[in-house]
Amino acid sequence: KREFSSAQGWRRGRGGALGFGSMAPPYDHEAIHPHEYVEAFERFIEGKGGKSPNPITAQLVDIAIEELDTMGHYGVEIDLLSLLDFNQRLGTILIQYPSTILPFLNDALLKVQHKIRETHENKFLMEVKELIHARLTHPPSCPSVRKPNVSSLRSQDVGRLIQVQGTVVRAGLIKTLESERMYECSKCKHSFRVYTDTSMHNSTLTPPSSCPSNRQKPCKSTSFAVVEGSRVCRDYQEIKIQEQIQTLEVGSIPRNILVVLEDDLVDKCKPGDDIEVVGVLKTRWKGLVKEARPDLEMVLAANHVRVRNEDKSCCSVAEDLVREFEAFWADNNQEPLRARDHIVSSVCPQLCGMTKVKLPLLLCLIGGVARLDPSGTRIRGESHCLLIGDPGLGKSQLLKCAAKLSNRAVHTTGIGTTSAGLTVTAQRDAGGEWVLEAGALVLADGGLCCIDEFDSIKESDRTTIHEAMEQQTISVAKAGLVCKLNTRTTVLAATNPKGKFNLEESISVNCAMGTPLLS
Numbered sequence: 001k002r003e004f005s006s007a008q009g010w011r012r013g014r015g016g017a018l019g020f021g022s023m024a025p026p027y028d029h030e031a032i033h034p035h036e037y038v039e040a041f042e043r044f045i046e047g048k049g050g051k052s053p054n055p056i057t058a059q060l061v062d063i064a065i066e067e068l069d070t071m072g073h074y075g076v077e078i079d080l081l082s083l084l085d086f087n088q089r090l091g092t093i094l095i096q097y098p099s100t101i102l103p104f105l106n107d108a109l110l111k112v113q114h115k116i117r118e119t120h121e122n123k124f125l126m127e128v129k130e131l132i133h134a135r136l137t138h139p140p141s142c143p144s145v146r147k148p149n150v151s152s153l154r155s156q157d158v159g160r161l162i163q164v165q166g167t168v169v170r171a172g173l174i175k176t177l178e179s180e181r182m183y184e185c186s187k188c189k190h191s192f193r194v195y196t197d198t199s200m201h202n203s204t205l206t207p208p209s210s211c212p213s214n215r216q217k218p219c220k221s222t223s224f225a226v227v228e229g230s231r232v233c234r235d236y237q238e239i240k241i242q243e244q245i246q247t248l249e250v251g252s253i254p255r256n257i258l259v260v261l262e263d264d265l266v267d268k269c270k271p272g273d274d275i276e277v278v279g280v281l282k283t284r285w286k287g288l289v290k291e292a293r294p295d296l297e298m299v300l301a302a303n304h305v306r307v308r309n310e311d312k313s314c315c316s317v318a319e320d321l322v323r324e325f326e327a328f329w330a331d332n333n334q335e336p337l338r339a340r341d342h343i344v345s346s347v348c349p350q351l352c353g354m355t356k357v358k359l360p361l362l363l364c365l366i367g368g369v370a371r372l373d374p375s376g377t378r379i380r381g382e383s384h385c386l387l388i389g390d391p392g393l394g395k396s397q398l399l400k401c402a403a404k405l406s407n408r409a410v411h412t413t414g415i416g417t418t419s420a421g422l423t424v425t426a427q428r429d430a431g432g433e434w435v436l437e438a439g440a441l442v443l444a445d446g447g448l449c450c451i452d453e454f455d456s457i458k459e460s461d462r463t464t465i466h467e468a469m470e471q472q473t474i475s476v477a478k479a480g481l482v483c484k485l486n487t488r489t490t491v492l493a494a495t496n497p498k499g500k501f502n503l504e505e506s507i508s509v510n511c512a513m514g515t516p517l518l519s
Contacts, residue, residue, distance in 0.1 A: 034104055037090075041108035044086045046115075060113055064126040073235075073263035075135040076109055077304070084140060094136075095145060098161040098280045098303070105134040133263060135304040136278050139163050149243045150255040153281060153298060163278045164300070165308070166241030169256065170437045172429055174266050175236045178205055182230030185211045187221035193230075198301070199284055237266040238429070240437075241275065244408075259300045268305050271424070271438035272445045272485060274408075278304040348401035351394045360385055361398060364490050365405055365448065380472050380488070386454070386518070387494040388511060390501070395494035399450040402492055408447025410440045414456035419464035422451075424485060426478040436481055441468045444489040454493040455511065462517060465491070 045056045059076045067074060084091035094101045113128045120126060139145045139161065147153060147164045180195045190213035196205045211219040242256040259277055261268065269275050279302040286295050332339035347358045363383065370381035387395050403409040412421075423439045441449055451457075468474050468487040475484050498512045508515050 037101060037104040038108045038111065040087065040090055041105050042112055044083060044090075045108055045112045056109075057112065057116060060109065060116055060132075061120065061126075063129055063132070064113060064117065065122060067129065068127070070127050070129060071131065072129070073131045073133065074129050075133050075264045075304075077135050077137050078105070080136050080139045095139070095161045097159070098136075099159065102134060102303070106132065109134060131263070136161065137304055137306070139278060150241070150257050151243065153257065157281045158283055158298070160281060161278065161303070162281055162300075163276065164241075164257075165244065165274070165276050166256075167244055167443055168239055168269050168271050168273045168275060168438070169242045169443065170240040170427075170429075170435050171269070171271050172238040172435045173433050176233050177236035177262070178231055179234045180230075180232045181205055182227040183208055183224040184227050185213065185219060185221050186223040186225060187211070188213055188215070188219040190219065191227060198282065234262055235266045237261045239269065241277065244274070257298055257300055259302050261302050261305065265302055265305050269307050270483075270485065271436055272442035272487075274308040274446075276306045276308055277302050347405070348394075348398055351397060354394070357387065357398065361387075361402055361492070364492060365402060367490060370488075378472070380470070382472070382488065382490045384469055384491040385493070387492075388497055388501070388507065389494075391496055396452055399452055399492060399494055402448060403450050406448040408444065409450060410444040410447070411450045412440045412452070414451060414453035417451075417457055417461070419461040422461070423464055423468065423474050423487075424476050424478070426481060434478075434481055436476065436478070436483070436485075438485070441465065441487045441489060441491075442474065442485050445486050446488055447490075449489045449491050451491065451493040454495040455498070455513075459514075463514070466516065 045060075047057065056076060056078060063074050063076070080091060080095070083094065094105070109132050110128075110130065113132070117123050117126045117128055144157070144160070145162055147157075147162055150164060150166060153162070153164070178196065180193050182191055182193050184191045188211060190211060192208075192212055194205060194208055208224055209222065211221050211224075213219050237260075239259050239261060240256050241259055243254040259279070277300060279300045282299050282301055283296045284299045286297050329339065332342075341355065344355055344358045344362060347362055351358075364385045368381035368383060371379050373379060387398065389395055399411065403411045417440075421439050422441050424442060425437050425439060426434050427437050429435050440451075454462075468489075469491055472486065472488045473484050474487050476482065495511055495513075497510045501510050507513075508518055511518075
């Protein structure tokens with residue numbers, strides 16, 4: 001018999017059985033019986049042996065009382081750092097073999113629900129939710145788990161639990177996936193379940209070809225009937241995330257990866273959102289194409305998704321930098337304009353002077369504060385800026401500097417840019433379904449969108465950004481997809497005058513732009 005210790009993990013029990021604390025391989029997950037994993041996870045969920053009270057039971061109580069749908073899917077957030085603090089080897093095995101160990105954690109959550117319902121003071125108001133899932137958060141800060149970007153994913157990461165960040169560029173439709181089905185042998189009446197093969201492109205459920213019954217005389221039947229009412233269906237959605245452009249080096253091509261969302265994770269994000277995904281990296285065969293070699297592609301099966309839109313406009317500032325700014329303003333308390341000019345001159349320092357250009361550029365980067373009027377209408381806080389000047393005056397340098405200063409920025413040029421590239425485009429995915437792919441303005445939501453050579457954009461394409469600049473949204477009606485996406489971004493554009501700039505004429509005449517766009 002093996003005993004469990006929160007400080008030492010599994011250890012040798014009576015009878016000489018080997019566990020984590022003995023001579024057995026420390027990360028051999030198959031050496032431990034499944035019910036022992038469930039018991040260990042139960043102790044962790046109930047907070048036994050931990051250094052602080054565990055908040056997981058509070059989540060279970062809230063779900064049991066407040067949620068009325070007993071057939072719905074619900075997620076419970078579990079802090080991986082707390083699990084590693086409770087038992088380091090148990091948490092390490094969960095990270096290394098998540099596909100095998102996560103079902104034991106889900107079973108432990110279900111058992112703890114039943115225990116809570118028996119002893120809770122409001123037990124008559126509680127309903128046990130059978131379809132409950134463990135959502136892992138806060139993985140340890142090590143390179144093998146927290147990946148800096150999509151490009152750092154390698155083949156040795158397949159099957160492990162990882163965390164990666166990115167921007168959603170495509171969100172597929174929510175589909176129904178048949179995950180399992182029960183068959184009955186027509187000859188020996190043996191019943192067994194068949195599960196969906198997630199390694200195939202369409203996650204198909206292949207009918208059995210032989211009877212798996214364990215009998216002395218093997219059953220060679222090939223005829224099976226589907227047991228009525230045994231089909232289990234789940235919500236299913238595929239999204240594509242791309243590396244954040246501001247984190248890439250010059251010349252790097254942003255990589256992307258497909259992310260599979262299931263159950264309560266579907267429809268949790270939309271194109272343009274910055275998300276943080278914790279999941280299991282898997283391989284999947286691509287669709288078969290005539291006279292082409294079938295290849296494997298990496299797919300991330302999401303376990304937890306966190307939308308980081310609220311983190312777009314904020315960034316962590318070191319304390320020494322804060323003290324430096326406080327000392328700077330304390331020294332220039334009597335001369336605020338001189339301090340302002342010093343800050344303005346620090347913007348794009350390779351261009352000398354140009355204070356009247358750099359000051360509005362800096363004000364656009366700082367931005368304003370959005371507000372709601374008494375009628376409920378949102379007044380945008382972002383201000384837009386158009387730089388007009390002859391070629392060779394450094395407009396592109398200013399745009400590149402502004403993109404570097406912004407915490408979230410997308411830089412594009414007007415040559416060859418279309419309205420779909422700026423807003424949203426509709427494309428067919430591998431299954432033939434229409435999906436939306438975000439453009440530059442949607443990807444820059446909450447940040448800065450720099451458009452160089454603005455005069456090179458066609459007039460018909462230029463007018464499509466009116467709604468994005470004023471209403472801060474984009475209304476889409478393409479290929480039967482009707483939706484509205486956020487574009488809460490500051491547009492910084494640069495253009496050349498049409499011919500020689502005439503000070504006596506209006507900007508609309510000098511730039512050949514419509515008055516509504518300039519307003």
